[in-house]
Amino acid sequence: MTRVSFIVCLDKNLFLNRNKFSSVCSRQPCCAFHHKYRYPIMASQDDREQQLQQISRIIHGYTGARTLMTAIQLSVFTHIAQGNHSVEQIARAADANSRGISKLLDALVGMEFLKKDKPNHYELLPCSARFLVKSSPEYVGAMHENDDHWIAWSNLNNVIKTGQPCMTVDQEKKAEEFFPHLVKSLHQMSLGKANRLAEKLLEGRQDVALEVIDIACGSGVWSIPLAEKSNKVRVTAQDFPKILELTKSYVRHHEVDKQFNYLAGDLKTVDLGEQKYDIAILGNIVHSEGEKSSKTLFHKLAQALKPQGKVVVIDMFPNNERTGPAYPLLFALNMLVNTTEGDTFTFEEYRQWFIEANIPHVSMLEVAPEFSVIVAQLA
Ligand SMILES: C[S@@+](CC[C@H](N)C(=O)[O-])C[C@H]1O[C@@H](n2cnc3c(N)ncnc32)[C@H](O)[C@@H]1O
Numbered sequence: 001m002t003r004v005s006f007i008v009c010l011d012k013n014l015f016l017n018r019n020k021f022s023s024v025c026s027r028q029p030c031c032a033f034h035h036k037y038r039y040p041i042m043a044s045q046d047d048r049e050q051q052l053q054q055i056s057r058i059i060h061g062y063t064g065a066r067t068l069m070t071a072i073q074l075s076v077f078t079h080i081a082q083g084n085h086s087v088e089q090i091a092r093a094a095d096a097n098s099r100g101i102s103k104l105l106d107a108l109v110g111m112e113f114l115k116k117d118k119p120n121h122y123e124l125l126p127c128s129a130r131f132l133v134k135s136s137p138e139y140v141g142a143m144h145e146n147d148d149h150w151i152a153w154s155n156l157n158n159v160i161k162t163g164q165p166c167m168t169v170d171q172e173k174k175a176e177e178f179f180p181h182l183v184k185s186l187h188q189m190s191l192g193k194a195n196r197l198a199e200k201l202l203e204g205r206q207d208v209a210l211e212v213i214d215i216a217c218g219s220g221v222w223s224i225p226l227a228e229k230s231n232k233v234r235v236t237a238q239d240f241p242k243i244l245e246l247t248k249s250y251v252r253h254h255e256v257d258k259q260f261n262y263l264a265g266d267l268k269t270v271d272l273g274e275q276k277y278d279i280a281i282l283g284n285i286v287h288s289e290g291e292k293s294s295k296t297l298f299h300k301l302a303q304a305l306k307p308q309g310k311v312v313v314i315d316m317f318p319n320n321e322r323t324g325p326a327y328p329l330l331f332a333l334n335m336l337v338n339t340t341e342g343d344t345f346t347f348e349e350y351r352q353w354f355i356e357a358n359i360p361h362v363s364m365l366e367v368a369p370e371f372s373v374i375v376a377q378l379a
Helices: 048-059 061-073 076-081 087-094 098-110 126-131 148-154 156-162 172-202 224-229 241-253 286-304 326-338 347-356
Strands: 114-118 121-124 210-215 233-239 260-264 277-283 305-314 361-368 371-377
Touching: 048 061, 061 076, 061 098, 076 087, 076 098, 076 121, 076 126, 087 098, 098 114, 098 121, 121 126, 148 326, 156 326, 172 224, 172 241, 172 305, 172 361, 172 371, 210 286, 224 233, 233 241, 241 260, 277 286, 286 305, 286 326, 286 347, 347 361, 347 371
Parallel strands: 210 233, 210 277, 233 260, 277 305
Antiparallel strands: 114 121, 305 371, 361 371
């Protein structure tokens, strides 16, 4: 396993023309993100202005992304929530230059993260109050509190020329430094979908005892809702030891401690046992593991599952032709800059790998209109 990261295009409305979407992905159901992040196609080849605008919108996307990341890193939203409203107050709280802060605040107003109803008085809008203030229970800024993702993507040219990622965290120690930030943001971003998935997986099975293993569980976001919705569910949460300390805090917060056990270690070497589990969850891990390691893991899971047990894969899936949607294809580049083996994989690739691992029944399950997962079931 190597270093993994995650792209978030928080302000898609600024940069994408949402009225003119490509339809390339309609051939195959895919991930939760693709409808939101599909890039627009040209409305008419003759429309020069429109084509130039679309190029400009995408190529200048970095300005909005960098502005928001800087605001997160300087805790601008948190300082405002704490009662600092003028340029001078916010600059003092952020230990920053007033002119710089003034330009940053106005840009955030323009991007609709802040409002300025009177001169030199900045206030949070509901979106930033809810998701960008550090003390908010729904804070999603953790993964952008450092520049790891930004630096990795800045090296894209070189990575493509050499085929080598700029930095990796395949050792447990580095992984344990890197993942907590990512996992905290992922928890908030995935919780709504995780609740929907839990409802689907438990349909008609609320009273059935179910053993679940959540591989590379992070916060436990995909298994906690299962435990919340059925007290018959028992979860084994698997990850590196230090990450499991973080998992435990989420499990305690959701008051499902009694239903959780922990299995610390590297998923490549950890013993998963035999015929122990009804459901194995693979949330956002196949893309960073890559083909070889994932195939080995699928074989281990075939042993670890009870008869008719299921593997549930939550990930980003390009269509079988790899022509779209844009988001999973961009995410493959994200894996290129951050890992040695990572990629995004098509449904057909998953299907073949599961069949090779003797998990023969493979299907795409639509959980919600913009969220599908792969389910593979033992005979
Ligand atoms: C992208 S996060 C996904 C977390 C969670 N499954 C989710 O979907 O929110 C990847 C997780 O995999 C864990 N991980 C990465 N490589 C691993 C390995 N070799 N063994 C065990 N856990 C690993 C990381 O510690 C991290 O918690």
